[in-house]
Amino acid sequence: MNKHIAQLVQLQGIDLELDRIDGGIRAEEDALARREQGIVLRRETIEEITAAIKELEKEKKLLEDNMADKQDQVRERQAKMMRVQTSREQQAILKEIEEAKKVVKENEERILTIMQDVEKKHARIAEEENLIIGETKLIADESKRVRKAVTDTNAAKKDKLSRRAQEAAQIDAALLRKYEMLRKRRHGIAIVKVEGAVCQGCHMKLPPQQFNLLLRGDSIYECPSCQRIVYYQAEGGA
Numbered sequence: 151m152n153k154h155i156a157q158l159v160q161l162q163g164i165d166l167e168l169d170r171i172d173g174g175i176r177a178e179e180d181a182l183a184r185r186e187q188g189i190v191l192r193r194e195t196i197e198e199i200t201a202a203i204k205e206l207e208k209e210k211k212l213l214e215d216n217m218a219d220k221q222d223q224v225r226e227r228q229a230k231m232m233r234v235q236t237s238r239e240q241q242a243i244l245k246e247i248e249e250a251k252k253v254v255k256e257n258e259e260r261i262l263t264i265m266q267d268v269e270k271k272h273a274r275i276a277e278e279e280n281l282i283i284g285e286t287k288l289i290a291d292e293s294k295r296v297r298k299a300v301t302d303t304n305a306a307k308k309d310k311l312s313r314r315a316q317e318a319a320q321i322d323a324a325l326l327r328k329y330e331m332l333r334k335r336r337h338g339i340a341i342v343k344v345e346g347a348v349c350q351g352c353h354m355k356l357p358p359q360q361f362n363l364l365l366r367g368d369s370i371y372e373c374p375s376c377q378r379i380v381y382y383q384a385e386g387g388a
């Protein structure tokens with residue numbers, strides 16, 4: 151294998167290991183962040199339920215005031231009944247009493263519904279709070295574990311990074327720049343094998359003439375489709 155190609159393959163091997171390490175750390179941190187976000191959402195739910203309870207209690211207070219007024223009205227009309235003479239007047243007062251009582255009854259029913267609803271909502275809040283307590287503890291443990299894993303991983307990464315620096319130092323500067331640029335633009339894969347004239351990066355077939363040049367292995371070639379640096383490796387050898 152061409153010396154430059156061999157160096158790049160070696161470097162990419164290290165870079166991919168580093169990518170895998172970084173990816174692993176990121177995945178753990180993301181998972182942790184998602185769990186923390188879950189707690190934020192639970193807190194928001196509690197706030198929403200608390201606001202809904204406040205509204206229901208406001209409504210309940212209005213209903214109670216209205217009910218008290220109507221009860222006063224009933225008492226007042228009942229007293230008035232004693233004083234009226236004609237049955238027409240009595241009928242009118244009875245109707246008023248009946249209507250006031252009806253409102254009292256409706257309010258009582260609505261208040262009862264509200265109280266049941268508020269009770270359910272308080273239970274839901276308690277449930278959310280319990281879940282938050284449990285989850286917060288689990289997250290604290292998990293966070294400790296992730297921090298330790300990150301520390302351990304960074305120690306392992308240090309060796310790889312110094313190995314990478316050594317490898318990179320030996321590579322022709324212009325070629326290294328091209329490699330770095332391709333890594334950025336091609337999902338971390340800058341140099342790929344060609345198997346049976348097919349680029350293993352983008353799976354496009356190389357034109358026969360270019361494949362023949364590649365087989366000679368005396369220069370650096372790139373895939374005409376994905377622009378990655380390509381190389382050919384004979385079966386079982388370098």
Ligand SMILES: [Zn+2]
Nearest residue numbers: 349352373376
């Ligand atoms: Zn390609």
